[in-house]
Amino acid sequence: WLCQFVNPGLCAASCCLFSFAGAVPLLVLCVQEPELSLKRVAASALSDIAKHTPELAQVVVDAGAVSYLAPLLVNQDAKLKRQVCSALGQIAKHSVDLAEVVVEAEVFPKSLTCLKYPDEFVQKHAATLVREVVKHTPELAQLVVANGGVGALVEYANNGTGNNR
Numbered sequence: 001w002l003c004q005f006v007n008p009g010l011c012a013a014s015c016c017l018f019s020f021a022g023a024v025p026l027l028v029l030c031v032q033e034p035e036l037s038l039k040r041v042a043a044s045a046l047s048d049i050a051k052h053t054p055e056l057a058q059v060v061v062d063a064g065a066v067s068y069l070a071p072l073l074v075n076q077d078a079k080l081k082r083q084v085c086s087a088l089g090q091i092a093k094h095s096v097d098l099a100e101v102v103v104e105a106e107v108f109p110k111s112l113t114c115l116k117y118p119d120e121f122v123q124k125h126a127a128t129l130v131r132e133v134v135k136h137t138p139e140l141a142q143l144v145v146a147n148g149g150v151g152a153l154v155e156y157a158n159n160g161t162g163n164n165r
Helices: 002-006 012-032 036-050 054-062 065-074 078-092 096-104 110-116 120-134 138-146 149-159
Strands: none
Touching: 012 036, 012 065, 036 054, 036 065, 036 078, 054 065, 054 078, 054 096, 065 078, 065 096, 065 110, 078 096, 078 110, 078 120, 096 120, 096 138, 110 120, 110 149, 120 138, 120 149, 138 149
């Protein structure tokens, strides 16, 4: 609604696309900063941007976000891990091409180890990331299987509680 308020002549999607396009490179720079809280907020914002449309997810990809987010899967901070898993999943969900960009950033098997992380929200977002990748093609699903995905997902399902199951 903010986009329409600022410029009522443009449709909401076009206006937001142009607005986010300028902000995304700055968020990618924030992900690269050493300050942990800045990384968390930037990853969360990138996730929120990418979730809406394939075009916005492509803006995030074009800014180079995936190559900076993927290595953060091994960071030990739970809040950052969950935001990174969420952002990568939001990017991957839209299309085969976007899912392949995420996979090419070598998120497997790193994201599968997140399924064993003590924080249940990290586990949930990691499982969602896996789901968003494998739903597109049998080849992407096979890649997850080849990286130990079946065992990791079975263990996650057996150990999960509540909605995380």
